[in-house]
Amino acid sequence: MIYKFKDELEKKERFVGGHRLCAGCGAGIAVRSVLRALDEGDRAVISNATSCLEVSSFMYPYTSYEDSYIHSAFANAAATCSGAAAAYEGLKKKNKVKENFKFITIGGDGGTYDIGFQALSGAMERNTDMVYVCYDNEAYMNTGIQRSSSTPKFADATTSPTGTMSYGKTQNKKDLTEIIAAHNVPYVAQSTFIGNFKDLHEKAYKAHYTKGACFLNILSPCPRGWGYEADKLPEICKKAVDTCVWPMYEIEYGEWTVNYIPRKKLPVEEFLSMQGRFSHMFKPGNEWMIEEVQSYVDIKWEKLLDKANIK
Amino acid sequence: MTIKERMSGNEAVAYAMKQIEPDVMAAFPITPSTEIPQYFSKYLANGLVNTEFIAVESEHSAMSACMGASAAGARATTATSSAGLAYMWEILYVVSASRLPVVMAVVNRALSGPININNDHSDSMGARDSGWIQLYSETNQEVYDNYIQAYLIAEATRLPVMVCQDGFITSHGVSNIELLEDKKVKDFVGDYVPENYMLKENSPMMAGPFATIPYYMEIKRAQAEAMNTSYEVIEKVATAFASLSGRSYSFFEEYMMEDAEVAIIIISSSAGTAKEAVNILRGEGKKVGLIKIRVFRPFPKERLTEALKGVNIVSVMDKADSYSGIGGPLYSDVKNSLYDEPNKPHVINYIYGLGGRDIKVEEFIHIFNDMINGTDLDDTYRYIGVRDKRGNI
Numbered sequence: 001m002i003y004k005f006k007d008e009l010e011k012k013e014r015f016v017g018g019h020r021l022c023a024g025c026g027a028g029i030a031v032r033s034v035l036r037a038l039d040e041g042d043r044a045v046i047s048n049a050t051s052c053l054e055v056s057s058f059m060y061p062y063t064s065y066e067d068s069y070i071h072s073a074f075a076n077a078a079a080t081c082s083g084a085a086a087a088y089e090g091l092k093k094k095n096k097v098k099e100n101f102k103f104i105t106i107g108g109d110g111g112t113y114d115i116g117f118q119a120l121s122g123a124m125e126r127n128t129d130m131v132y133v134c135y136d137n138e139a140y141m142n143t144g145i146q147r148s149s150s151t152p153k154f155a156d157a158t159t160s161p162t163g164t165m166s167y168g169k170t171q172n173k174k175d176l177t178e179i180i181a182a183h184n185v186p187y188v189a190q191s192t193f194i195g196n197f198k199d200l201h202e203k204a205y206k207a208h209y210t211k212g213a214c215f216l217n218i219l220s221p222c223p224r225g226w227g228y229e230a231d232k233l234p235e236i237c238k239k240a241v242d243t244c245v246w247p248m249y250e251i252e253y254g255e256w257t258v259n260y261i262p263r264k265k266l267p268v269e270e271f272l273s274m275q276g277r278f279s280h281m282f283k284p285g286n287e288w289m290i291e292e293v294q295s296y297v298d299i300k301w302e303k304l305l306d307k308a309n310i311k
Numbered sequence: 312m313t314i315k316e317r318m319s320g321n322e323a324v325a326y327a328m329k330q331i332e333p334d335v336m337a338a339f340p341i342t343p344s345t346e347i348p349q350y351f352s353k354y355l356a357n358g359l360v361n362t363e364f365i366a367v368e369s370e371h372s373a374m375s376a377c378m379g380a381s382a383a384g385a386r387a388t389t390a391t392s393s394a395g396l397a398y399m400w401e402i403l404y405v406v407s408a409s410r411l412p413v414v415m416a417v418v419n420r421a422l423s424g425p426i427n428i429n430n431d432h433s434d435s436m437g438a439r440d441s442g443w444i445q446l447y448s449e450t451n452q453e454v455y456d457n458y459i460q461a462y463l464i465a466e467a468t469r470l471p472v473m474v475c476q477d478g479f480i481t482s483h484g485v486s487n488i489e490l491l492e493d494k495k496v497k498d499f500v501g502d503y504v505p506e507n508y509m510l511k512e513n514s515p516m517m518a519g520p521f522a523t524i525p526y527y528m529e530i531k532r533a534q535a536e537a538m539n540t541s542y543e544v545i546e547k548v549a550t551a552f553a554s555l556s557g558r559s560y561s562f563f564e565e566y567m568m569e570d571a572e573v574a575i576i577i578i579s580s581s582a583g584t585a586k587e588a589v590n591i592l593r594g595e596g597k598k599v600g601l602i603k604i605r606v607f608r609p610f611p612k613e614r615l616t617e618a619l620k621g622v623n624i625v626s627v628m629d630k631a632d633s634y635s636g637i638g639g640p641l642y643s644d645v646k647n648s649l650y651d652e653p654n655k656p657h658v659i660n661y662i663y664g665l666g667g668r669d670i671k672v673e674e675f676i677h678i679f680n681d682m683i684n685g686t687d688l689d690d691t692y693r694y695i696g697v698r699d700k701r702g703n704i
Binding site: 094 | 334335337361362363365366367368369371372373375376377378379380381382383384385387401402405409509510512513515516517518519520521522523526
């Protein structure tokens with residue numbers, strides 16, 4: 001498959017305009033990119049956890065989706081999708097469904113790392129034939145930027161605010177991609193919005209067309225929660241991968257591959273300094289915070305390279 | 312031709328499930344309902360049933376999977392009890408508001424605090440406002456018959472249905488049962504073809520919107536209207552089932568009510584014990600009767616007030632308290648139903664049988680005699696079968 005961005009963009013949109021997501025939000029970009037990777041003849045069922053995405057894209061009586069879609073609650077998107085996928089298996093055997101369907105579950109980090117984690121883990125363990133897509137914006141943005149287990153250390157969130165006695169979130173971000181990899185599902189990947197979207201497109205395609213449970217974790221910045229101007233989204237994503245804060249890698253049947261190794265690994269300041277949520281880290285006397293983040297990122301990156309057998 | 316068998320209430324539900332062959336069954340283990348998915352898994356393991364079984368990781372996910380399957384166009388079912396039903400709570404409301412005809416077998420068990428695995432009705436009574444139709448069953452036969460009827464009721468009203476029976480008492484108690492032939496059951500429930508579903512050819516469907524102030528209330532009102540029209544559906548399905556099986560069902564069963572002056576209203580298995588008390592007192596020439604509620608949601612207000620005409624005192628038996636300070640859930644609905652009647656009976660509430668506490672024939676005789684003698688009529692909110700300070704029941 002030779003990837004041509006222009007050809008991909010000429011496909012019929014499956015996630016159409018008119019939704020109410022903010023300018024500069026990563027969620028809509030994630031959904032468009034993932035759905036674009038479906039073969040045009042295939043139909044889809046999309047299960048969505050309660051989230052910014054859900055309330056912005058399916059506000060009664062309007063929808064942004066050209067495919068079938070179901071929202072039930074916050075914690076259960078993967079289980080809801082499991083039921084739909086089982087219905088497909090059952091009805092296909094009885095010859096009641098003839099078209100080819102793909103099953104996609106989408107949640108934010110709150111609905112994936114936290115409250116939806118049990119249902120996600122269950123669906124992965126059962127090797128449900130679906131793709132779970134997390135658009136990870138590292139906090140509960142829909143309810144007003146509360147910290148989640150995906151929020152990185154030192155980030156200023158409304159339930160981990162900075163203050164005279166606080167330097168933001170005190171815990172590191174949960175490594176969900178690795179936790180899902182430990183479920184030994186066929187395909188797990190991390191990506192974000194880089195260049196011509198080749199990395200994300202190819203990962204989404206693999207995930208759609210690999211039989212069994214697949215998981216895509218997509219770093220999807222949020223202008224409100226992260227504190228940046230809408231047009232800075234691509235640059236922030238680029239900095240995330242060039243600093244190795246968000247490495248792009250995949251695990252196919254247990255084989256780890258790092259898909260992008262920056263020619264020159266940038267210092268974490270270049271990623272952190274673009275965002276309001278980390279602004280306190282740049283005040284005099286707080287240099288130790290940046291040093292700590294750098295050290296954490298360096299260790300994680302080395303471990304990742306080891307897993308992928310890169311010396 | 313009927314098939315005479317002996318089986319427990321759980322096996323009866325699993326057997327009906329096998330005969331109906333829903334497209335998807337999702338369940339999580341919990342006592343005492345867990346035998347249902349066990350029996351069903353064994354049918355699957357032996358190739359006796361063509362259903363997709365999802366061994367989910369929680370009841371929250373069981374109900375969620377049922378929702379996904381039902382919206383996708385499948386017949387979907389599950390079984391649960393107690394904390395399992397409580398864990399589904401959030402999704403019960405989403406399923407009914409989405410107008411999905413999920414059928415659930417509820418094996419009634421006490422809710423925790425303290426943990427207890429035995430029967431009372433606190434689990435499903437707590438879910439009485441969730442927009443589900445609720446059918447209750449006295450015996451294994453009734454739970455089998457109700458479970459089969461539930462699919463037609465659910466699909467015609469587009470409301471989910473819970474079919475309740477008493478944990479251990481009927482779920483594990485083996486008794487005689489008349490089963491229908493597979494083909495008869497299959498023909499009775501028929502082929503399920505919803506109008507819209509997510510997997511429909513060339514026709515995407517959206518479920519579970521964000522409904523804002525201008526739309527939410529109409530959706531809720533439509534649910535209430537569906538519940539209002541379900542009376543007729545429940546009756547029609549019962550009529551069709553009677554001509555199939557010879558067994559008649561209504562919203563409630565009236566036992567010796569023709570000339571009854573005092574009566575007990577009760578739900579599920581303890582009705583059997585209470586009927587024995589009625590028999591004994593009738594033998595003494597006392598005009599006592601019993602009403603056993605089968606359909607609690609929707610509540611059969613008109614029919615019940617009609618059935619209570621001529622009754623002077625009614626004792627309403629609740630196997631769950633609602634901690635309202637004035638009585639249990641069945642009592643509230645009975646009393647509410649009677650309010651507009653010019654010659655309404657006096658109504659007393661008894662909370663009984665919590666956490667599996669037995670209630671005996673003698674206790675029902677005592678309740679009837681208190682009504683006959685007019686003892687403490689002003690005390691309308693009573694517990695029966697509770698130990699006194701000396702430890703005596």
